[in-house]
Amino acid sequence: MSTRMTLGLAAVVLAPIVGGLIRGLDRVLTARLQGRQGPPLLQPFFDIIKLFQKEPVVVNRTQVFYAYLHLALIALATFMLATGGDALMLLFILAFSTLALVIGAMSVRSPFSRIGAQREIVMMVAYEPILILMVIGFYLANGSFRLQSVYEASRPMLLSLPLVFIAYLSVVMIKFQKSPFDLATSHHAHQEIVKGVTLEFAGPYLGMIELAHCYEAAFFLGLAGLFWATNAWMAALLAAAVFAVTLLLDNLCARLTTHWMFRFMWTVVFGLALTNIIWLYWR
Amino acid sequence: MLQQFGLKKSPWVVHFNCNSCNGCDIELLACLSPLYDLERFGVIHVGNPKHADVLLVTGSVNHRNARVLKNVYDQMPEPKAIVAVGVCASTGGIFRDCYNVLGGIEEVVPVDVFVPGCPARPEAVIDGIVRAAEKLELRRRGQPVSRPSLVPETHEPTPNPAAPPETVPATLASPAAPVAAPAELAKTP
Numbered sequence: 093m094s095t096r097m098t099l100g101l102a103a104v105v106l107a108p109i110v111g112g113l114i115r116g117l118d119r120v121l122t123a124r125l126q127g128r129q130g131p132p133l134l135q136p137f138f139d140i141i142k143l144f145q146k147e148p149v150v151v152n153r154t155q156v157f158y159a160y161l162h163l164a165l166i167a168l169a170t171f172m173l174a175t176g177g178d179a180l181m182l183l184f185i186l187a188f189s190t191l192a193l194v195i196g197a198m199s200v201r202s203p204f205s206r207i208g209a210q211r212e213i214v215m216m217v218a219y220e221p222i223l224i225l226m227v228i229g230f231y232l233a234n235g236s237f238r239l240q241s242v243y244e245a246s247r248p249m250l251l252s253l254p255l256v257f258i259a260y261l262s263v264v265m266i267k268f269q270k271s272p273f274d275l276a277t278s279h280h281a282h283q284e285i286v287k288g289v290t291l292e293f294a295g296p297y298l299g300m301i302e303l304a305h306c307y308e309a310a311f312f313l314g315l316a317g318l319f320w321a322t323n324a325w326m327a328a329l330l331a332a333a334v335f336a337v338t339l340l341l342d343n344l345c346a347r348l349t350t351h352w353m354f355r356f357m358w359t360v361v362f363g364l365a366l367t368n369i370i371w372l373y374w375r
Numbered sequence: 376m377l378q379q380f381g382l383k384k385s386p387w388v389v390h391f392n393c394n395s396c397n398g399c400d401i402e403l404l405a406c407l408s409p410l411y412d413l414e415r416f417g418v419i420h421v422g423n424p425k426h427a428d429v430l431l432v433t434g435s436v437n438h439r440n441a442r443v444l445k446n447v448y449d450q451m452p453e454p455k456a457i458v459a460v461g462v463c464a465s466t467g468g469i470f471r472d473c474y475n476v477l478g479g480i481e482e483v484v485p486v487d488v489f490v491p492g493c494p495a496r497p498e499a500v501i502d503g504i505v506r507a508a509e510k511l512e513l514r515r516r517g518q519p520v521s522r523p524s525l526v527p528e529t530h531e532p533t534p535n536p537a538a539p540p541e542t543v544p545a546t547l548a549s550p551a552a553p554v555a556a557p558a559e560l561a562k563t564p
Contacts, residue, residue, distance in 0.1 A: 119414075128412040135385065135417050142381035142428070145515055147452035149425060286422040294425035295452045 096175045103174030104167050107314075111306030112136040114313065118339060125343045136306060143299030151200045151292050158196030159297040165189035166307040173314055176240030179227040183220075186311075190216055193289055193301065200292040208288025211275045214350045218357035219263040225365040226260055229253045232372045243321050250319040250330070255368035257319050259361045264312050264334055266353070270342040275350055382428065382454065382515055385417040386508040389427035391447050393480060394470070395434025398494035399461040403431060406497045416505060424450040429507045430457045430484075431500075435467040436477045448484045454514040456487040456507040461495045466525060468493060479525075489523055 116133040123130025132138075150156055166189045172182045190212065197209035227237065233252040234241040242249060250257055266273045277288035285291075290301055316334040317327030392400055406413040407420055421427050424447045436444060448457070459480050462468040467478040480486060487510050490503035513520050 123412070123414060127409040129415045130412070131414050131417050132384075134380075138380050138384040138417055139387075139419075141378065142385045145378060145381045146428075146454070149450075149452045287426065291423055292425070298426060 100171040100175040104171050107167075107170045107310040108303055108306040111308070111310035112140070114309045114335065115306060118309075118335075121339055122343060125339075136302070140299050140302050140306075143302060144296045146295035146299075148296050149294040150297065154199040155196050155292065156297060158192045158199070159293060159300045161192040162189055162196065163300045163304045163307075165192060166304045166311065170307055170311050170314075173239065173311060173318075176238060176243050179230060179237050179239050182239070183223055183227060186223075187216065187220060189304070193304075197289040197292065202292050204285045204288065205291040207285050208277055208291060211285075211350050212277075212289050214354055215266050215273070215275060218354050219266045221362055222256075222259045222263050222357070222365050225362075225369055226253070226256050229256045229365075229369055229372060232369065239318070242318055245322065248320040248322050248326070252372060253319065253368055255364045257316075259365040259368075260316065260319075261334060261337060262357065262361050264316065265338050265341065266357075267308060267312050268338060270338050272341075272345040272348040273353055274342075274347050275353065378515075379512070382511040383508050385419075386428045386456075386504060386511060387419045387421045387426055388429045388431050388504060389421055389424050389447070389451070390431045390433070391444060393432055393434035393440050393444055393464065394437050394476070395461070395463060399433035399463070399492075402494045402497050403433065403460060403500055406500050411497045411501060413501060413504070416501070416508070418504060424448075425452065427451055428455060428511055429504055430455065431460050431504070432457065432464045432480045432484075433460045435463040435470045436480050436483050437473075437475045438477065439475075441477060441483045444480060444483050454511050456510050456514070457484055458488045458490060458500075458503045458507050459486045460490045460500055460503065462491060462493045465489045465491070481525075485522060487520070487522065489525060 113133065113136075115136040116131075119135060120130040120133055165185050169182055169185045169189060172178075172185065194209045194212050194216075197205045197212070200206075229252065230239075230242055230249065231237050233247075233249060234245050262273075269275075269277055275288075277290050290298060293301055313331040313335060317331040320326040320330050390400070390403060405411060413420075424430070428451075430448060430451060432444065448455075457480070459465045463470060463479075465479050465481075465486075467476055470476045471478060477483070488503045488507050490499050492499050495503075510520050
C-alpha cells in the first residue's frame with residue numbers, strides 16, 4: 093500500500109473523530125457565548141452511540157439506501173481530499189453526497205421533510221458555483237485540477253485567492269447549517285419546518301447522517317486549511333479561524349430566508365470570487 | 376464498552392402538551408434557559424417523536440387527546456421513557472373531576488417518572504429527565520425497570536424469617552419496681 097493510500101484511509105478513520113470534536117467544541121462554545129455551561133465536549137459521540145442503539149424505524153427502503161449513500165460518499169470525498177485527487181471529481185462526489193440526503197428526504201410524504209429538501213437544493217445551487225470558482229482558482233494558480241498540485245505548491249493559495257477564501261467562508265456557513273443560513277435543518281431550536289431534511293430519518297439512520305455531518309465538519313475545515321497547504325501550522329490556524337468566524341456569526345445572526353441567501357450568494361459572494369478569478373487570469 | 380455512554384448521556388426529549396394550563400410548559404422551557412441549562416445533560420429538545428428518547432407530557436388526558444398521546448408514544452423508537460410533568464399529568468390534578476377528563480396520562484401510556492408540582496419546578500423536571508435517562512439505559516440492557524405507583528403502599532412491618540425471634544431483654548421483662556409517688560401528690564385527695 094502506497095503512502096497516499098495509507099494517508100487516505102487514515103483520514104477516513106480520523107475525520108469523524110476530529111469532526112465530532114469540532115462539533116462538540118462548537119456546542120460548548122455556543123453555550124458559553126449564551127451564558128450556559130453547555131454539554132460535555134464528547135456529546136456528539138454520545139449522541140451517535142445512542143442513535144445506533146435505538147430501534148431502526150424506517151418509512152421506506154429508499155430512505156435507508158440514501159442514508160448509507162450520503163455517508164459513503166462524504167467518506168469518499170474525505171479520502172480524495174487526503175490523497176490529493178481530482179478536485180472536479182471531488183466536487184461532483186460532494187454534490188452527490190448532499191443530493192443523496194435530498195433524495196432520501198424527498199422519498200417520504202412528510203411536507204416538512206420535503207420543504208427541507210427543497211431548501212437544501214436551493215442551498216446547493218447557492219454554494220456550488222463558489223466551489224467551482226474555487227477549483228478554477230486552484231487551476232489558474234497551479235496549472236492542474238489535481239489537489240496534489242495544491243499540496244506541492246510553493247506559494248500558499250491564500251495569497252493568490254484571498255477573495256475566494258472569503259467567499260468560501262460563506263460556503264462553510266451554509267454547509268454547517270449555521271445562521272443566517274440554517275435553513276434546511278437545525279439542531280438546537282424548533283423552527284417552522286421542525287427538523288427539515290433529517291425529519292423522517294430515525295434511530296441508526298439518523299446516526300449515519302450525524303456521522304456524515306462529523307465528516308463534513310472535518311472535510312470543510314480541511315478544505316479551508318488547503319488555502320495554506322505549505323505549512324501545516326498555518327493550515328490549522330486558517331481552519332481554526334474559519335471555525336471561529338462561523339461560530340461567532342452563528343451566534344450573532346438570526347436565520348434569513350432562502351431567497352435572501354440565494355440573492356446574497358449569487359451577487360455579493362459570487363462577485364467576490366469572480367473578481368478574484370478575473371484578476372488571477374489577467375495577472 | 377462504549378455502549379453505556381449512549382442513552383444515559385444523551386436523552387433527547389419531545390414535549391407534548393396534553394391539556395395543560397401552560398404553567399408546566401413554561402417551567403419546562405425555563406429548563407432550557409441559561410439558568411438551568413438542561414443541555415449540560417446532553418438533552419436536546421426535539422420537535423419530532425421519531426428522534427426522541429423521553430416523552431414529556433404536561434396536563435391531563437381527555438377524550439379528544441388520548442388518541443393523539445398514544446400516537447406520539449407509538450412513534451417513538453425503543454428504548455423510550457415517559458415523564459409525567461406536574462400533578463395534572465400524574466393524576467388529573469384539579470381537572471380530575473371535569474366531565475371530559477379521563478385522569479392522569481397513565482390511563483393511556485405507561486409512565487416511568489412522575490414529577491410533582493403545580494407547576495412542576497425546573498429542578499424537579501431536570502431530576503425527572505435524568506431519572507428517565509437512567510431507566511432508558513436499564514431498558515436497553517434488558518433489565519427489569521420498576522414503574523412507580525401513585526397509590527400509597529401500606530407499610531406493615533413484614534416479619535423477617537432470617538432474623539432470630541424477638542426476645543425481650545431480661546432487664547425489661549421483669550416488672551420494674553413501682554415508682555414512689557411524689558409526696559405532694561400523695562397528700563392531695
